[in-house]
Amino acid sequence: MFQTMAQGAFYQSADGSLVDVNPAALSLFGLTRDAFLGLTSEALGRRVITEDGAALAPEQFPSMVALRTGEPIQNVLAGVYNYDKHSHVWMSINAIPQFRCGETSPHQTLVTLHDISELKKVNDIHTSRLYLMRFADSHSIDELLVEVLNEVEKLTGSVISFYSVFDEKSRLVTHKAYSTRTINSFCKMPQKEWHYSETSIDKAGVWIDCVINGRPVIHNDYNSLPHRHGLPRGHAPLVRELVVPVKRNGVTVAILGVGNKADHYSEADLNTASLFADLTWDIAERKSMEDALRRSQNQLIQANEDLEQRVIQRTSDLEAAIREQQTFSYSVSHDLRAPLRHINSFSAILLEEHANAIPPEALDYLKRMQLTSSRMGALIDHLLELSRVGRTEIRRSQVHLSDLATSILRMLQETEPHRKVEKLVDPGINCIGDYHLLYQLLANLIGNAWKYTSTKTSATIEFGKTVVSGHETYVVRDNGVGFDMNYRQNLFKAFERLHGSEFEGMGIGLATAYRIIERHGGKIWAEGRVDEGAAVYFTIPTPPEHNP
Template sequence: MDRTYQEANVQSGSLSLLIVEDDAAARDSLCNLTAMQYPDFVIHCADNGRSGLECFRLHSPHIVLTDISMPVMDGISMSAEIKSLNPEVVIIALTSYTDTRFLLKAIEIGIDHYLLKPLVCEKLYGVIDNNVTLISELSQRRKMKIALLKSQNDLKLANELLEQRVSDRTADLQILIREQESFNYSVSHDLRAPLRHINSFSAILIEEFAEQLPGQALSYLDRIRTASSRMGALIDHLLELSRVGRAQIKLGQVNLSEMASAILGSLQETEPRRCVEISVQDGITVSGDPSLLRQLLENLLGNAWKYTSKKPSAHIEFGRTQAAGEVTYFVKDDGAGFDMEYKDNLFQAFQRLHSSEFEGDGIGLTTAQRIINRHGGNIWADGMVDKGATFYFTLPSQ
């Protein structure tokens, strides 16, 4: 289904908007509201993700306004396909608190904004206005570049154009970073608030009505609190992963040996009854960002501590070696290990190679890889089921 609202004075090159909503009343309302607010827009409508994707391929709109939960194809799947076709298109998702599981995926595929239902028109207009300005500026900038290229061909102007491109690209990236930071803040604020309410009201029910509730109901409440706590931790880790990608690298001399010893000491304090032999090679100093490298070691050593927890006596080692003629650092343990057949999944977000006997959300190693990539190094792993794992990483000399 595709319905077009177009005024008689619309000229070629007008901005276009695609609205994807399975509820007919809501779809018509959105189409009418946007048509009245933006009379020069070309507005297309679709009733599910699949028809929305077909409409996008046909008309290439500048902005997509989509519901999340829809039949045939949901808004997340459609948005992923659209972003693969045109990463620059602006996607605004409409959702509610019950769509939490979709919002987490939205961060990964690059949805630009989301608005909570019931929709507030002023917020929708504000988001569209901001993006219209950005789209217009970028379009005008591209036209200026084309005109400049056609009129000037000498080497000096080519060099000046190259510098301008770098400057423009930097400005564009800064805009995108600000938008991403705003999106992350919204996710953090809007998703944490309902989780806090769930936890708080569950606690009130347990504390004030425990004697009146059957045992099965109390068990359900406890499971609700546990699940909401895990969701809160997952949101924190996703935001942490995002911050790692944006953080400015501040180089300094970092003593990894002292850092590893301190981290392992803290882990021992949390579980003093565990029998773990710890080996940390002395004098390992590198150039890097102290904060990010601490986060790296906390993830790798934390994993080693976690995956040796089922052994009555364990061994964890941090040291330095040579691999392919390059100085290489490693974290080694003799814990649960992993099947090397699945090694390519180790550093992918949400991919876990172990069952629920070990807690985790599949974000830690993705964060570790991103930290190493930011430093220009490499990270990989060797392992064997029930024989332990070794994680290697390099940090090029700065």
């Protein structure tokens, strides 16, 4: 299992030496077996960084911490430079200390490595997109351009970057912004030289290839290019560059370029730069329109039509991004099932055929292994459920929410007939929405209320309707353990749980509820007090075609 498992793993002894490693781990490190086993902690440390880019000291390695404390270390995020890929591979690292019988100090630790590079990149890009959209609301276009370049530098590992606009009629390229680091540390070129006419396009350098050819360019060895023309006075030395055009209606309108990444630019870097180049153009164009609207009432109608088209485009882009993320999650979830099946199968064989030959302690480990893999299987099911919510087509009809709530409460009571729960459901509550998604919504919310009132001798669960800020609002309320309002921003995030292991759950239910309400165009929020219960409010707007 150790040699064939898809997850990377290696053993490190108490003296810090590396004892064994499986092929999956060697692939993640980009090393041969002999090279890996010959590493010292110090040599390994020079390859490992934390999320903020700082080197991870050897004594902070999960394996060394586990050996020192004798406690398992879980879910440590770190990046390891892989020379085969010319980039850092981001991993979730777990270290499990192992003890010999009768000894209190571990003799070695088992370290497992899970490659989360793609997931981290998707999350980083999504976070940066949201951040820049918020940033644009309260900053000028010039400030936005600089901030976009700062974000693209971080996402691609670059140290210089620029954003320019291109006018096809005049053949004029105008540099609009450089990143903060480019201006402060790398590029001292006079501002009067930031403009290139048609003639100077041919003298500007190889970065202009993206305008001439109309497609992105990657030059990973700038000094080897035969058609380079040199650099303007004061320009930073150039090692490698990536430049992408922004096109509208088949015409190049802007250019975003980054340079001097520590290793080669990849297709993923190109996609990231293109995404933010387009996003920047769209946001800047929208802000220009908003300025024009304040100056002229006559432009208001046209600007509103343009804005509507942009909203449609933004929605389409967002839906595409969500679909991509869901596809990724779905693929990862299914890929995880294979090793789980192997773990469960081999564990079952050991327990059924070799139980008498296995020490009691090892049997306990096997049972724990099966329990943990079962929990992971349940987590995969919840992830797929969350993914399906985003892909399901909305089929709207009249939904009797009161009947659904009553049915769910009845089912929960049948599963735990010994519990005494006062169930209060306002009659006649209806809405327009997708029946199956709304059933799932109420099942999650009422299920949570049922779970978090389990410690109460006299529990109360309510479902009703009220008015909040002039909007019809539905509410699920209970008198359970409640929660601290200081952490309410984490309630609807996946895997964020405000309660410990005394309550079962994966941290997916409220994230699913949030996605369902979001897809219905409504809002959802929660209020509560510790030991005084909680209330979850949500709105489900009636679509225009269903209004009387």
